[in-house]
Amino acid sequence: MGMTMTQKILAAHAGLESVTAGQLINARLDMTLANDITGPVSINEFDGAGFSSVFDKSRISLVMDHFTPNKDIKSAEQCKKCRAFAKRFDIDNFYDVGDMGIEHALLPEKGLVAPGDVIIGADSHTCTYGALGAFSTGVGSTDLAAGMATGQAWFKVPEALRFNLTGSLQEGVSGKDVILHIIGMIGVDGALYRSMEFTGPGVRSLSMEDRLCICNMAIEAGGKNGIFPVDEITDAFMRERTDRDYTAFAADETAEYAAVYDIDLSAIRPTVAFPHLPENTKTIDEVGDIPIDQVVIGSCTNGRLSDMKAAAEILAGKHIAPGVRGIIIPATQKVYKDCIKAGYIDIFIDAGCVVSTPTCGPCLGGHMGILASGERCVATTNRNFVGRMGAVDSEIYLASPQVAAASAIAGRIAGPDAAGSTTKQERSR
Numbered sequence: 001m002g003m004t005m006t007q008k009i010l011a012a013h014a015g016l017e018s019v020t021a022g023q024l025i026n027a028r029l030d031m032t033l034a035n036d037i038t039g040p041v042s043i044n045e046f047d048g049a050g051f052s053s054v055f056d057k058s059r060i061s062l063v064m065d066h067f068t069p070n071k072d073i074k075s076a077e078q079c080k081k082c083r084a085f086a087k088r089f090d091i092d093n094f095y096d097v098g099d100m101g102i103e104h105a106l107l108p109e110k111g112l113v114a115p116g117d118v119i120i121g122a123d124s125h126t127c128t129y130g131a132l133g134a135f136s137t138g139v140g141s142t143d144l145a146a147g148m149a150t151g152q153a154w155f156k157v158p159e160a161l162r163f164n165l166t167g168s169l170q171e172g173v174s175g176k177d178v179i180l181h182i183i184g185m186i187g188v189d190g191a192l193y194r195s196m197e198f199t200g201p202g203v204r205s206l207s208m209e210d211r212l213c214i215c216n217m218a219i220e221a222g223g224k225n226g227i228f229p230v231d232e233i234t235d236a237f238m239r240e241r242t243d244r245d246y247t248a249f250a251a252d253e254t255a256e257y258a259a260v261y262d263i264d265l266s267a268i269r270p271t272v273a274f275p276h277l278p279e280n281t282k283t284i285d286e287v288g289d290i291p292i293d294q295v296v297i298g299s300c301t302n303g304r305l306s307d308m309k310a311a312a313e314i315l316a317g318k319h320i321a322p323g324v325r326g327i328i329i330p331a332t333q334k335v336y337k338d339c340i341k342a343g344y345i346d347i348f349i350d351a352g353c354v355v356s357t358p359t360c361g362p363c364l365g366g367h368m369g370i371l372a373s374g375e376r377c378v379a380t381t382n383r384n385f386v387g388r389m390g391a392v393d394s395e396i397y398l399a400s401p402q403v404a405a406a407s408a409i410a411g412r413i414a415g416p417d418a419a420g421s422t423t424k425q426e427r428s429r
Helices: 005-014 038-048 073-088 103-110 124-132 141-150 175-186 201-205 208-216 232-239 305-315 333-342 344-350 401-410
Strands: 024-028 031-035 060-063 093-095 118-121 135-138 152-156 159-166 194-199 225-227 259-264 271-273 281-283 294-297 325-328 353-355 376-379 395-398
Touching: 005 024, 005 118, 005 135, 005 194, 005 225, 031 038, 031 103, 031 141, 038 073, 038 141, 060 073, 060 103, 073 093, 103 124, 103 208, 103 333, 118 124, 118 141, 124 135, 124 208, 124 225, 124 232, 135 225, 141 152, 159 201, 175 208, 175 259, 175 271, 175 281, 194 208, 208 225, 208 232, 208 305, 294 305, 294 401, 305 333, 305 344, 305 401, 333 344, 344 353, 376 401
Parallel strands: 031 060, 031 118, 060 093, 118 135, 159 194, 159 259, 194 225, 294 325, 294 376, 325 353, 376 395
Antiparallel strands: 024 152, 271 281, 271 395
C-alpha cells in the first residue's frame, strides 16, 4: 500500500519503513514552538514533570508575539517566564520585542523549518509550515513540554484528503480566497484529523505566500495538517534563507485518500467568510451592502510582504472611508522594514491607516483593535468566532488583503475592482 506525503514523513521520523492511517507512533522532532500565551503553560508542565534539560536548544523556538509589547501586568509576567526559561537553557531561537514577529511568519522567514521536517507547536496554526513540504501541527502545552524535553511526540497517523488543483488564479484572487473556498465547500469539520494534501498542476501557479496562507487555515477545516509538494518554488524559498540539507517527500501513486477534490483555481472568485464560522462563505458577488467599522490587515495568515504589497497597491493615492479604522500589522520586523523601503508605510499612513509593530494583537481579541458592541470588521485573520475580536455581538468577516483594503476605502465590504477614491472633501463630511 502506498503512502501520502504526510505518512512518508512520519514513517521516516518514527524509524519505520511504512505507516498506515490510524497507527500510533512516536516520532522524533525537528522543531518545537511556543509563544507568550502557550509557552508559560508548557514551562509549568515542563517543571512540574521534573525535567531538568531540553533535548536540543537549537530546536526550540519561543516567540513573544501575542501580547507584546506587553499590554498589561499579566502579559508582562507571561513573557517574563518565557525569558527566564530561554535564559536558563540558553535557547537559540528566542524572539522578544525588537526582533520578534508573528511566529508562523517568523520561522519560515528565518529558515528554521524546512521540507521533510516534523514540527509541533503549542498553537493551532502551526500547520502553516506544510507549505514547505513539512509535517507541522498544533499540540497541547503538555505535549509540547514533553517534546522540548525528549525531542519526541506521539501521533495517530492521519488519513488524507487530496485537493487536485488545476488552472491559475485570476487577478485580485489569492491563496486566502482558495482556502476560504475550500472551507466553504467541505465545512469546518470536513478534514477532521486528516491531512489536507494539495497537489496537481495548479500548485506551480501558487506563490509560497499563497501556500503558507492555505496551510495556515487547514486547521479551520479541522485538518491535522496541510501540506504541499516540494518544487522549484519551495527550493528557491529555502535557498534564500538557509544552507541546511532537507529531504523532499512525495506521495506514492498508490497512496490512498479518504476523498479527492478537483479545484479549478481560475474559477475561484474573491471570497468572504461571514460570521461566525470560516465555512460561512460567499463570493464577493453575493455579499450585498454591508457597512463596516474596522479593517485589519495582518496576522499569521496574511501579514507577509506580498500581503502588504497587495493592500498598498489598492490604497495608493486613496483614503479610507470616514468612520472606518484601518489597522495594518506587518508580520515580522523584516516585513516592516521592507514595507518602509518599498514606500508602503507612507501609503498606509497617507490613506488614514495606523501601522502596528508585529503582533497577533486583534486577531484573538488581545489588543491593537478590539471591537465594541455591534461593530463590524473585515479582517485578513483566520477565525471569526463569536467574540473573537471583542464584544460578543461584534462581527468579523474574513477576507484577503485585496478585499480588506478595498472595503476600507468603500466603507463596506467590497471587491478589489470596486476600490474607488475618497477625496479630502468627502472625508470631512
